[in-house]
Amino acid sequence: MSDLIRKSVQAMSGYVPGEQPKGEGIVKLNTNENPYLPSADVQDILNMVDIAMLSRYPDPLCMEVRKVIAQLHGCGVENVFVGNGSDEVLALCIRAFVERGGSVGYFDPSYSLYPILADIEDVEKRPVALDAAFGWQMPADYSASLFFLTNPNAPTSLLHDKAAIEDFVKSFSGVVLIDEAYGDFARENCMEFALEYDNVIVARTLSKAYSLAGIRLGYCVGNAALIGAMYKIKDSYNVNYLTQEIARVALLDQDTMRANVQAIVEVRKLVANTLKEYGFEVFPSESNFLWAKPPKMSAGKLFELLRAKKIIVRWFSGERTKDYLRITIGTAPEMFTFLDAVKEILEEQ
Ligand SMILES: Cc1ncc(COP(=O)(O)O)c(C=O)c1O
Numbered sequence: 001m002s003d004l005i006r007k008s009v010q011a012m013s014g015y016v017p018g019e020q021p022k023g024e025g026i027v028k029l030n031t032n033e034n035p036y037l038p039s040a041d042v043q044d045i046l047n048m049v050d051i052a053m054l055s056r057y058p059d060p061l062c063m064e065v066r067k068v069i070a071q072l073h074g075c076g077v078e079n080v081f082v083g084n085g086s087d088e089v090l091a092l093c094i095r096a097f098v099e100r101g102g103s104v105g106y107f108d109p110s111y112s113l114y115p116i117l118a119d120i121e122d123v124e125k126r127p128v129a130l131d132a133a134f135g136w137q138m139p140a141d142y143s144a145s146l147f148f149l150t151n152p153n154a155p156t157s158l159l160h161d162k163a164a165i166e167d168f169v170k171s172f173s174g175v176v177l178i179d180e181a182y183g184d185f186a187r188e189n190c191m192e193f194a195l196e197y198d199n200v201i202v203a204r205t206l207s208k209a210y211s212l213a214g215i216r217l218g219y220c221v222g223n224a225a226l227i228g229a230m231y232k233i234k235d236s237y238n239v240n241y242l243t244q245e246i247a248r249v250a251l252l253d254q255d256t257m258r259a260n261v262q263a264i265v266e267v268r269k270l271v272a273n274t275l276k277e278y279g280f281e282v283f284p285s286e287s288n289f290l291w292a293k294p295p296k297m298s299a300g301k302l303f304e305l306l307r308a309k310k311i312i313v314r315w316f317s318g319e320r321t322k323d324y325l326r327i328t329i330g331t332a333p334e335m336f337t338f339l340d341a342v343k344e345i346l347e348e349q
Contacts, residue, residue, distance in 0.1 A: 032289050
């Protein structure tokens, strides 16, 4: 049987998405989703959908959504690619910009999908280890065909210095994909670099700030030549009709997105301060999650004890990440339940 499967596929392990537990009373803080409702215009557009449209293929070029995105970022539609989640955008970047013998770079730790996408395409991985404080320093003479620069980074929640990113993109000869999945929660972003530098693409998603993980829509902005290459190789109808309609109205309603982000940022501050009072080391988050090291016990143990109380956070067992928990910011009541549980567990120690 194994003769039928590519060797690189046999050798690789598949991506394991965060658990989607079902059941009553679960506090789900493990996959960086948004706990608030998306724009009310989404409900309206769903009520207005003409089911006759579903018998037709959707617009392969997502023109209406791209027009809204282009308006939002002050660029042309030729600078915008729309994909089936930003995961598709990332995968297409490897296929479009990395030759067979090429290489893909990314931070370690960072989004755990990057090495898997490299494995799927069977290209070399060149991770750059972050320092003890999860800061960033490019090794001398570093090169790669494509670098995934996650900002704010996940799972560390940290925003990297914008000037340092600009210096890097200027000196780097490959494509830099700045993954701003969490950019809407941060005090600044690098979108302007996508229009200023020919080798920069900035990716965004509707899964986090727009509360629309379920529709699967991500996009990127960049030089028209790079965007055109991605359009050449994508699946014909990569974004379905309903998703295009929902995304269009949600993107037009920036006020709802901003209000939800503001609520998350406020709760984030409260949770970070309380965890610090409990003795946690908490990193200064610029995202919708916290990266925190518990006192008194290992992160793995706290993860299990919280789980037993139906509170699901994320714990990554790797060497660089095993001492920390990644905690998605939920609603204020969810976070009080979480904080009460943490306090109780720590007091029992
Ligand atoms: C850094 C980063 N990039 C991209 C994604 C994928 O987002 P999407 O839901 O748009 O595929 C995630 C999802 O968690 C992420 O953490």
